[in-house]
Amino acid sequence: MKDRIIKSRRDIPSVEKLASDSVIIDASTDLARPLIVEIIRLSIDSFKKSIGREFKPISYDSFRQKIISDIDLMKIKKIGRVINGAGILVHTNLGRAPLSEALFDKIKNHITGYGNLEFDVATGKRGKRGILAERYLAIISEAEAGTIVNNNAAALFIILNTLANRRKVVISRGELVQI
Structure with a gap:
């Protein structure tokens, strides 16, 4: 089958068609569907803006490859290690x-659920945030x-x-940060 040529706005595939394209789906692993749909929308908007000024018809494969390049760029920008x-x-x-990892294993149970950060368990009332940590810090540092x-x-x-x-x-000049 000959590759379709996109010559006008009418020839632009729908967001749903592009989001359902198996090549785009394969290229977009690890990214949520709403993000893929947004990348496709932005690519279509960019393409529509180019129609009318120095516009050159492109093939469906080229258009799809542009979307895949945008997806790859988003994968690089994703927060990671x-x-x-x-x-x-x-x-x-x-x-x-x-x-x-050893410290994380020790605190895992405390940070994956609720804690008594501002709650006094003894009285059942609101407590002061950080009071225990401040007490422990004073003890460890042997301060008042x-x-x-x-x-x-x-x-x-x-x-x-x-x-x-x-x-x-x-x-130092490097520390002159406006607070």
Whole structure:
């Protein structure tokens, strides 16, 4: 069978026909159908915009290959595991700090269900978030108290407020981040 030529808007296959194409289905493993449908829609929209300006008819196979290229590009962009070769121990662009499998096995039951983060089990009432962690931090560090914050900017602010209160602090140009 001779390959169809797409010469006009009327010749563009439907989203459903393209989404049901076995070659596209085979190329789109690991991606959810709604994402594939969106990629197909974007490809069709892009193709429609090209009609009227420097438009050249293309074959169905070429059009399908363009969609498959877009699918392959989406697979590359999908969030996945990478190797940190930057030399920065906790690289903010690479997500959270990695956990060892041994540590993950120990905490797995706590993080895969509900926990008493802000709930006082003894009284049955709302508790204070982080109170246990702060207590444990104080014990481990042999300090009077412990404070936990969820980002580096907050930690830096607390440290500077405590240790350099109302005094000048030298800071590198790279650390001048607007908070």
